[in-house]
Amino acid sequence: xxxxxxxxxxxxxxxxxxxxxxxxxxxxxxxERMTPPGIVIDHSPDSKRIYIGSPSLAILPDxxxxxxxxxxxxxxxxxxxxxFHSSDEGKTRExxxxxxxxxxxxxxxxxxxxxxxxxxxxxxxxxxxxxxDGGHTWTKPKDADTGIIQAxxxxxxxxxxxxxxxxxxxxxxxxxxxxxxxxxxxxxxxxFVVLSARVDSDLLKASSWRISSGVSSVPHPxxxxxxxxxxxxxDRDGRxxxxxxxxxxxxxxxxxxxxxxxxxxxxxxxxxxxxFPFFGGCKKxxxxxxxxxxxxxxxANWAQDESLKRAVNAERTRNALALTCASELxxxxxxxxxxxxPDVRNVGFQYADWQFxxxxxxxxxxxxxxxxxxxxxxxxxxFHRITDFRKRSMxxxxxxxxxxxxxxxxxxxxxxxxxRH
Numbered sequence: 029x030x031x032x033x034x035x036x037x038x039x040x041x042x043x044x045x046x047x048x049x050x051x052x053x054x055x056x057x058x059x060e061r062m063t064p065p066g067i068v069i070d071h072s073p074d075s076k077r078i079y080i081g082s083p084s085l086a087i088l089p090d091x092x093x094x095x096x097x098x099x100x101x102x103x104x105x106x107x108x109x110x111x112f113h114s115s116d117e118g119k120t121r122e123x124x125x126x127x128x129x130x131x132x133x134x135x136x137x138x139x140x141x142x143x144x145x146x147x148x149x150x151x152x153x154x155x156x157x158x159x160x161d162g163g164h165t166w167t168k169p170k171d172a173d174t175g176i177i178q179a180x181x182x183x184x185x186x187x188x189x190x191x192x193x194x195x196x197x198x199x200x201x202x203x204x205x206x207x208x209x210x211x212x213x214x215x216x217x218x219x220f221v222v223l224s225a226r227v228d229s230d231l232l233k234a235s236s237w238r239i240s241s242g243v244s245s246v247p248h249p250x251x252x253x254x255x256x257x258x259x260x261x262x263d264r265d266g267r268x269x270x271x272x273x274x275x276x277x278x279x280x281x282x283x284x285x286x287x288x289x290x291x292x293x294x295x296x297x298x299x300x301x302x303x304f305p306f307f308g309g310c311k312k313x314x315x316x317x318x319x320x321x322x323x324x325x326x327x328a329n330w331a332q333d334e335s336l337k338r339a340v341n342a343e344r345t346r347n348a349l350a351l352t353c354a355s356e357l358x359x360x361x362x363x364x365x366x367x368x369x370p371d372v373r374n375v376g377f378q379y380a381d382w383q384f385x386x387x388x389x390x391x392x393x394x395x396x397x398x399x400x401x402x403x404x405x406x407x408x409x410x411f412h413r414i415t416d417f418r419k420r421s422m423x424x425x426x427x428x429x430x431x432x433x434x435x436x437x438x439x440x441x442x443x444x445x446x447x448r449h
Contacts, residue, residue: 077103203258280342346376376403
């Protein structure tokens with residue numbers, strides 16, 4: 029069955045849970061759908077205490093797919109990641125590994141082998157593992173020669189996310205963040221950095237990696253600030269940038285752009301001009317460049333006016349996942365709404381990680397649906413295929429139901445790039 033160019037062939041049965049597929053017609057009548065849109069990869073065994081986070085997706089050299097996610101919430105230890113393998117383009121998947129001491133992680137392929145880069149827990153050391161068998165078995169980080177890239181100490185704790193990893197001129201780049209030790213508090217000062225290493229080096233060795241200078245989240249304008257989960261991208265001239273979320277809860281449509289020096293050593297941010305409009309910019313997003321269309325693309329939680337009226341704030345507006353694109357890194361448009369549900373408070377299609385696959389985009393979503401406690405605390409990991417993504421427009425209906433008005437209004441104030449005092 030194909031709906032709105034998103035292929036949803038088959039459902040994966042996991043954790044002994046039997047799931048029934050609801051219909052679009054039932055949703056139009058206001059009935060609750062039994063399972064979320066897409067193919068279910070994983071489902072929380074306890075939706076009130078164990079949540080699914082940090083979705084990541086990689087395509088192996090043999091064409092198989094590997095996905096991962098971690099577990100967070102009061103019923104977890106904030107240090108465990110599950111890994112899934114699919115040999116039939118995502119139609120079915122098998123859970124092949126459970127990694128302890130692995131959190132907030134990014135899957136990627138380098139030198140023909142699968143890697144996972146993340147932290148030891150919710151703020152900890154930066155660690156890397158390698159798998160030579162498609163994610164079934166992994167190396168274990170023990171020291172600076174076996175995958176501990178940067179150890180946490182009494183000066184810094186580290187964080188990272190599943191945003192895009194950029195490769196250019198034989199070197200790979202990944203955004204990361206650090207903060208001072210102490211109790212975790214939303215909005216606390218953070219320092220943003222970029223990691224880089226030669227692709228052909230031994231990536232398990234800490235000595236292979238370079239960490240740039242840092243950019244602090246403070247000072248910042250009134251009522252908004254840079255936050256984590258950045259994306260390393262390059263413009264057409266090869267200049268490298270780290271594009272970050274900006275917490276701006278009123279409209280939620282601003283991002284920040286930090287510049288990395290050519291040698292990867294210095295990261296800078298112009299606090300007067302570094303903010304720019306970006307649909308869904310206050311939630312995590314992934315950006316990648318597509319040479320065929322000569323555009324940058326993203327899947328982001330666009331907060332429409334209709335949804336904002338019913339939401340706690342823009343940061344908690346995650347009920348619409350939009351395909352966006354840019355002709356220039358600061359000039360974004362909403363191309364099409366991919367997933368949508370009218371329940372703003374309890375449904376979320378968020379933190380989507382994705383890859384180009386020919387004319388399609390394949391994606392995994394941290395999905396809150398059904399008996400989720402709220403839109404943030406996801407109880408599913410779902411897989412989606414967006415066919416012929418370059419041809420999609422606002423005329424294409426999202427999965428489930430049509431948004432009342434799919435007009436791409438600006439999602440940031442005209443003076444968003446000016447400092448606020």
